[in-house]
Amino acid sequence: MATIRKRGDSYQIRVSSGYDSQYRQVVRTKTWKPTPGMTARQVENELNRQTVMFEQLCQKGVYPSNIKFDEFAEKWMTEYARTNLKNTTYQRMVCTSKRVLQTFGHMRVDKITHGHIQAFIDDLSTKGRNMKNGKPLARKSVIHHLNYLSDVFSYALRQGMLESNPCTNIFVPKGPKKEKQIYTVDEMKELLKLAETDGTLNYRTFITLAVYSGFRSGELLGLEWKDIDWKNNVIIVRRTSYYTPTDGNFTDTPKTQRSTRSLKLPDVVFELLRKH
Secondary structure: OEEEEEEOOEEEEEEEEEEOOOOOEEEEEEEEOOOOOOOHHHHHHHHHHHHHHHHHHHHHOOOOOOOEHHHHHHHHHHHHHHHHOOHHHHHHHHHHHHHHHHHHOOOEHHHOOHHHHHHHHHHHHHOOOOOOOOOOOOHHHHHHHHHHHHHHHHHHHHOOOOOOOOOOOOOOOOOOOOOOOOOOHHHHHHHHHHHHHHOOHHHHHHHHHHHHHOOOHHHHHOOOHHHEEOOOOEEEEOOEEEEEOOOEEEEEOOOOHHHOEEEEOOHHHHHHHHOO
């Protein structure tokens, strides 16, 4: 049974949620403030609605929390991100968190709304938030910030602190398109020619393998001899080379299952590999 107490221009809704392990009564509270201009009848109806909704949430075990976002984000980093995310993703989350905590760190987790997050994303996309050149952040960087926020709120949702994730249906502005710089066939022929005449065997092999395979640089650097099927001219991508400021260079499995793949290559590539 809920009780309602008026406190100034707001109302405190209190719901009993049973007893804890020490046989102490657990009381959940929610504060609701009427919108200016509401009539007495409107206030009464909306207050009743808020009370019923809050009671239903408490019955489901969904409780608003008064924990601040910076405190809960650190909890998520320690309890979930550090052990469940790949090292490169974790390091990106650490860097991404700086702008997020500056904006939301002081706010309660349950008080951050869809509107707050949309305004934050719009700000990153339109103003000079890039600390290096003073320009708006690239769209990919903006998405990284949104992903960080969404992951933290998803964790709060799983712990029964929220009813929904406020990052749902956030719009990320597209931003200017960048034309990809791709070598022409003639430029690739010239590059291979220069590698053959002026480059060492290692560079010739690396460039030739890159041209014919299309592997990412990290995938090329992560290759080992056991990844080569000499009989069938096949190379298998099983790992990627990464770098982070804290851990330096290291290898790890690819980020997705689709990145683990095999590719049959022409004899010219294997002729160079056999010379090593």
